[in-house]
Amino acid sequence: xxxxxxxxxxxxxxxxxxxxxxxxxxxxxxxxxxxxxxxxxxxxxxxxxxxxxxxxxxxxxxxxxxxxxxxxxxxxxxxxxxxxxxxxxxxxxxxxxxxxxxxxxxxxxxxxxxxxxxxxxxxxxxxxxxxxxxxxxxxxxxxxxxxxxxxxxxxxxxxxxxxxxxxxxxxxxxxxxxxxxxxxxxxxxxxxxxxxxxxxxxxxxxxxxxxxxx
Amino acid sequence: xxxxxxxxxxxxxxxxxxxxxxxxxxxxxxxxxxxxxxxxxxxxxxxxxxxxxxxxxxxxxxxxxxxxxxxxxxxxxxxxxxxxxxxxxxxxxxxxxxxxxxxxxxxxxxxxxxxxxxxxxxxxxxxxxxxxxxxxxxxxxxxxxxxxxxxxxxxxxxxxxxxxxxxxxxxxxxxxxxxxxxxxxxxxxxxxxxxxxxxxxxxxxxxxxxxxxxxxxxxxxxxxxxxxxxxxxxxxxxxxxxxxxxxxxxxxxxxxxxxxxxxxxxxxxxxxxxxxxxxxxxxxxxxxxxxxxxxxxxxxxxxxxxxxxxxxxxxxxxxxxxxxxxxxxxxxxxxxxxxxxxxxxxxxxxxxxxxxxxxxxxxxxxxxxxxxxxxxxxxxxxxxxxxxxxxxxxxxxxxxxxxxxxxxxxxxxxxxxxxxxxxxxxxxxxxxxxxxxxxxxxxxxxxxxxxxxxxxxxxxxxxxxxxxxxxxxxxxxxxxxxxxxxxxxxxxxxxxxxxxxxxxxxxxxxxxxxxxxxxxxxxxxxxxxxxxxxxxxxxxxxxxxxxxxxxxxxxxxxxxxxxxxxxxxxxxxxxxxxxxxxxxxxxxxxxxxxxxxxxxxxxxxxxxxxxxxxxxxxxxxxxxxxxxxxxxxxxxxxxxxxxxxxxxxxxxxxxxxxxxxxxxxxxxxxxxxxxxxxxxxxxxxxxxxxxxxxxxxxxxxxxxxxxxxxxxxxxxxxxxxxxxxxxxxxxxxxxxxxxxxxxxxxxxxxxx
Numbered sequence: 001x002x003x004x005x006x007x008x009x010x011x012x013x014x015x016x017x018x019x020x021x022x023x024x025x026x027x028x029x030x031x032x033x034x035x036x037x038x039x040x041x042x043x044x045x046x047x048x049x050x051x052x053x054x055x056x057x058x059x060x061x062x063x064x065x066x067x068x069x070x071x072x073x074x075x076x077x078x079x080x081x082x083x084x085x086x087x088x089x090x091x092x093x094x095x096x097x098x099x100x101x102x103x104x105x106x107x108x109x110x111x112x113x114x115x116x117x118x119x120x121x122x123x124x125x126x127x128x129x130x131x132x133x134x135x136x137x138x139x140x141x142x143x144x145x146x147x148x149x150x151x152x153x154x155x156x157x158x159x160x161x162x163x164x165x166x167x168x169x170x171x172x173x174x175x176x177x178x179x180x181x182x183x184x185x186x187x188x189x190x191x192x193x194x195x196x197x198x199x200x201x202x203x204x205x206x207x208x209x210x211x212x213x214x
Numbered sequence: 215x216x217x218x219x220x221x222x223x224x225x226x227x228x229x230x231x232x233x234x235x236x237x238x239x240x241x242x243x244x245x246x247x248x249x250x251x252x253x254x255x256x257x258x259x260x261x262x263x264x265x266x267x268x269x270x271x272x273x274x275x276x277x278x279x280x281x282x283x284x285x286x287x288x289x290x291x292x293x294x295x296x297x298x299x300x301x302x303x304x305x306x307x308x309x310x311x312x313x314x315x316x317x318x319x320x321x322x323x324x325x326x327x328x329x330x331x332x333x334x335x336x337x338x339x340x341x342x343x344x345x346x347x348x349x350x351x352x353x354x355x356x357x358x359x360x361x362x363x364x365x366x367x368x369x370x371x372x373x374x375x376x377x378x379x380x381x382x383x384x385x386x387x388x389x390x391x392x393x394x395x396x397x398x399x400x401x402x403x404x405x406x407x408x409x410x411x412x413x414x415x416x417x418x419x420x421x422x423x424x425x426x427x428x429x430x431x432x433x434x435x436x437x438x439x440x441x442x443x444x445x446x447x448x449x450x451x452x453x454x455x456x457x458x459x460x461x462x463x464x465x466x467x468x469x470x471x472x473x474x475x476x477x478x479x480x481x482x483x484x485x486x487x488x489x490x491x492x493x494x495x496x497x498x499x500x501x502x503x504x505x506x507x508x509x510x511x512x513x514x515x516x517x518x519x520x521x522x523x524x525x526x527x528x529x530x531x532x533x534x535x536x537x538x539x540x541x542x543x544x545x546x547x548x549x550x551x552x553x554x555x556x557x558x559x560x561x562x563x564x565x566x567x568x569x570x571x572x573x574x575x576x577x578x579x580x581x582x583x584x585x586x587x588x589x590x591x592x593x594x595x596x597x598x599x600x601x602x603x604x605x606x607x608x609x610x611x612x613x614x615x616x617x618x619x620x621x622x623x624x625x626x627x628x629x630x631x632x633x634x635x636x637x638x639x640x641x642x643x644x645x646x647x648x649x650x651x652x653x654x655x656x657x658x659x660x661x662x663x664x665x666x667x668x669x670x671x672x673x674x675x676x677x678x679x680x681x682x683x684x685x686x687x688x689x690x691x692x693x694x695x696x697x698x699x700x701x702x703x704x705x706x707x708x709x710x711x712x713x714x715x716x717x718x719x720x721x722x723x724x725x726x727x728x729x730x731x732x733x734x735x736x737x738x739x740x741x742x743x744x745x746x747x748x749x750x751x752x753x754x755x756x757x758x759x760x761x762x763x764x765x766x767x768x769x770x771x772x773x774x775x776x777x778x779x780x781x782x783x784x785x786x787x788x789x790x791x792x793x794x795x796x797x798x799x800x801x802x803x804x805x806x807x808x809x810x811x812x813x814x815x816x817x818x819x820x821x822x823x824x825x826x827x828x829x830x831x832x833x834x835x836x837x838x839x840x841x842x843x844x845x846x847x848x849x850x851x852x853x854x855x856x857x858x859x860x861x862x863x864x865x866x867x868x869x870x871x872x873x874x875x876x877x878x879x880x881x882x883x884x885x886x887x888x889x890x891x892x893x894x895x896x897x898x899x900x901x902x903x904x905x906x907x908x909x910x911x912x913x914x915x916x917x918x919x920x921x922x923x924x925x926x927x928x929x930x931x932x933x934x935x936x937x938x939x940x941x942x943x944x945x946x947x948x949x950x951x952x953x954x955x956x957x958x959x960x961x962x963x964x965x966x
Contacts, residue, residue: 011438013427013456015837020302020851023249024283030249042865042875043896045427045456129286130297132431133438147442 001074001119002140005051005128008150008170011135014038014047018127018136025126026117028079031103033112034127049136051127052077052099052112053156054166060091060100060111068109075166076116080109096158096180141168153178226670226688228323236325237682238312243850246280246309253277259718260287263301264360264698265840267582267708268432270297274305274699274718281305281699281719291780292410292707298431300840303849307697308719312681312848314694315723325692330724330734333691338738340674340690341377344647350627354381354636354645358652359389359590360841361728362703362715364753366586367601367760368729368745369651370594373627375619375744376736380627381645383597385653386590387633387928390546392554393580394591395927399555400562400810402803403765404591404603405710406579407571408541409783409795414439415575417537420448420530422472422561423547423933424581427456428837430545430708433581446537448530450475451547452832453862453904454897463529469832469902469934470819471520472548475527476560477816478516480508480567482531493569497802500811504563507813519816521899535568539575546583546834550932554924556814566809572798582708584841585698589706592766592784593757597630601757602764611764618760619744632928634659634921640668647674651695651728654842656684657910660921660930661885678731680721683844684910694725701727702750704776710795711781712771729753762787765803819934820922823901827883827936829867830902833915834933839908847908859909861890863939864900868892871939880940881905886917889942903937 014036022032035050058077061069068084069091071077080091080100087107091100100111115125119138123129128138137144145152150170155177156163162177169178227233259274271290275283284305286295317333318325328336344352355377357369366384373382386394394404401407413419413436426433437447437457447461450472458464467475483489484505494501513524513531534540542565548557562578570576582588594601594615601618604611606629616623631639637659639645648669659665669675669688677689680697699718706712721727729750736745747753751773762769767785771793776782783793801807823830838852846852861881863873873879875894880887881903889912890905898904905915920935 010460013431013434013837015298015428015431016855017297017299017302017431020299021297026251029251030244042894045454045459045897124295129288129295130302132296132298133434149442
């Protein structure tokens with residue numbers, strides 16, 4: 001398969017059409033494997049879609065003790081094999097992109113498999129079919145890249161780990177790599193509250209973060 | 215007449231809890247018989263989305279008579295498979311447990327199951343009694359534009375030839391009617407001038423008051439094609455919407471000051487010598503007055519009024535003025551104002567002065583909101599309109615339509631009034647009975663407290679709906695109609711393309727196709743001879759003839775031609791015509807073939823901020839809900855993304871009022887108040903707050919909005935009124951769901 005996905009975040013309008021359409025895929029009917037998040041709603045309406053990046057050396061597969069996560073001949077990283085998955089969630093915690101999710105009802109890790117049921121029959125994945133703006137596109141490098149003013153990047157550096165992916169990010173810069181260095185980035189957001197303001201903690205109790213499960 | 219509704223305790227909705235329990239809105243989020251991948255698909259039906267004016271093509275999957283999914287319709291040229299989240303989940307509404315499946319008659323305050331015969335008998339008896347006692351005009355008909363064009367034609371005909379009442383109007387009155395009026399004044403016709411395939415050919419786009427990202431998601435396909443070609447967007451909006459953020463130049467104006475901004479831009483264009491004198495001389499009238507009017511609107515003056523920095527107004531003028539090609543598009547943001555028509559005209563002046571119209575990449579258009587917003591305003595369900603965009607006040611037009619209908623001309627009523635005025639007449643007792651279809655007055659009309667008084671005062675209210683809406687709770691009879699996939703017909707999308715809706719499944723239970731319900735009422739009122747249709751195609755054929763020779767001429771359109779060409783752009787006057795994708799290539803539609811300038815002055819919103827109400831309140835939409843939300847507020851996925859309305863507040867204003875993000879605050883206007891969670895964002899002006907409008911009762915922003923009307927289009931001023939924010943104590947909070955949700959999916963999941 002020559003085609004792959006191109007994620008162009010500056011086009012994302014945050015409509016989550018992809019999230020809804022992903023549920024129609026026969027291999028995980030009713031469950032969405034794609035995520036769209038606000039970057040920082042207080043500052044901007046910018047949003048970012050996250051699909052599996054289909055790493056050339058997938059961290060999720062590397063950390064799997066049961067060898068349940070396989071890559072097919074097209075370089076698509078599949079969901080965990082049901083008979084092998086141990087419920088350990090190593091993959092959920094290890095993926096640098098935060099993609100795999102653990103389905104507690106089915107005792108199974110599940111993730112985006114680039115709509116294998118569709119792409120194997122020559123159809124576009126659901127998310128790339130419905131995306132109104134082309135923030136998620138499916139096609140060959142030659143089809144997509146010449147049309148865009150953004151540049152394709154498929155190497156990511158997370159601290160000491162360098163990851164190459166089948167899926168491209170389309171960025172408005174000439175960088176060859178996306179370098180993620182989390183240290184200190186969010187420090188400025190702490191302690192901004194003015195003294196004397198009433199606290200809202202009493203009325204709005206946050207529950208445990210279970211966003212990695214569904 | 216005040217005593218007619220002074221008995222406060224005798225509400226028509228006495229058992230709200232019971233109504234909610236029985237009819238919802240409940241959340242449902244799975245296909246018929248659940249999410250399954252082992253289904254055999256019996257048929258694939260190509261059709262279009264039921265929601266906005268883009269009318270995206272989609273294929274519906276049918277198994278054993280039920281809609282069980284959709285498949286992208288890659289071969290339909292407008293969207294090529296693309297859909298927004300509403301479109302993706304649209305099929306989930308057809309088998310929703312809240313569907314109305316049998317007629318209901320209200321007895322002692324409770325809705326009770328009734329047979330169709332009982333319901334029809336009651337309707338005919340009540341309508342006849344009221345009309346005998348108070349005259350023909352005592353019954354009003356209020357229709358909508360999410361119906362197929364055949365149905366909108368039928369509703370106009372039913373009101374005039376069936377009931378013989380002058381009072382008929384439709385919910386497009388709350389939508390783009392200012393654009394319709396402005397277009398008619400300037401161009402002599404009401405349709406977007408260009409097909410969307412012109413957008414990628416425009417060097418510069420001016421997008422005014424249109425949050426395309428949330429309200430016309432799939433239109434972004436064309437916008438980004440234009441961008442990929444090297445194009446530039448100028449976005450004019452009080453909020454930094456996703457579209458404004460993605461654009462190149464954002465003019466973040468104060469709500470209601472569009473005329474100042476547009477006149478300012480035109481002023482720059484004139485000063486820089488960028489007007490097209492030969493176009494103005496050959497194809498327009500009235501330039502001198504307009505030129506004189508904009509003289510006063512220097513960038514500084516425009517900036518002072520609108521709050522947009524003067525250099526941005528200059529930049530916008532230069533970008534658009536110097537470009538070879540360019541298009542101006544606008545939507546509700548400039549139209550929902552007491553000066554909505556003037557706002558529209560001020561932008562049209564820019565188009566005409568630069569001659570950027572009538573050729574590829576040079577154009578203009580309103581982006582119509584409702585699915586059939588365009589078709590719904592063409593075939594005679596507007597208060598003053600007959601089929602084909604004919605006028606009910608024009609004797610020749612009256613005669614033509616009466617000849618087609620076989621109706622004696624003296625029986626054709628005169629023009630009625632707009633819907634907000636109809637509801638005023640209900641409170642005054644002139645309209646005593648109402649038949650409504652395809653709308654939800656308790657959400658979508660301004661000042662819902664007054665609307666409630668209108669409904670409470672009615673002697674008899676019949677509602678045709680497929681879900682119980684907040685408005686239909688006040689009805690005496692509710693008739694179960696059809697969802698979009700349960701009937702066939704045509705709609706006209708926002709670029710003027712007539713497309714075909716195909717039937718995929720049958721209405722559930724005893725529910726019936728809407729047109730059959732109307733036809734049956736007409737028959738039982740002895741007016742059946744005007745409604746002898748045996749299928750939708752016969753309505754379409756009569757409609758074609760009725761529109762022949764009018765502006766919106768459908769005569770040459772056939773279902774077959776629509777299928778062959780992937781839609782037909784009207785006017786299509788003859789069998790050999792392929793339709794007219796681009797208007798105004800060589801003439802405008804005024805008798806002399808020329809377009810008209812209209813000199814307009816800035817007046818501003820009816821209600822301006824003062825000491826008591828110091829903030830400007832504006833309202834709008836979110837991508838997950840459609841109009842009054844009667845369909846979308848029941849779909850689990852959509853509600854999960856945006857479960858309730860919120861109020862967007864700038865951090866500067868929030869700091870002044872000591873409001874935290876997520877805190878519930880009371881928003882008060884002269885007409886009402888509501889409690890909404892605060893969403894503190896830098897994407898709105900510090901002097902303005904925003905609340906989305908799709909919800910009813912205590913969650914309705916329309917408790918607060920100003921019902922004051924534009925004098926020409928009669929559109930209410932949804933987009934600007936004066937308000938204030940009050941902090942409230944925790945114990946005063948209404949109980950409306952738990953916690954603040956809806957800003958991101960991650961946040962929603964946390965709450966699980």
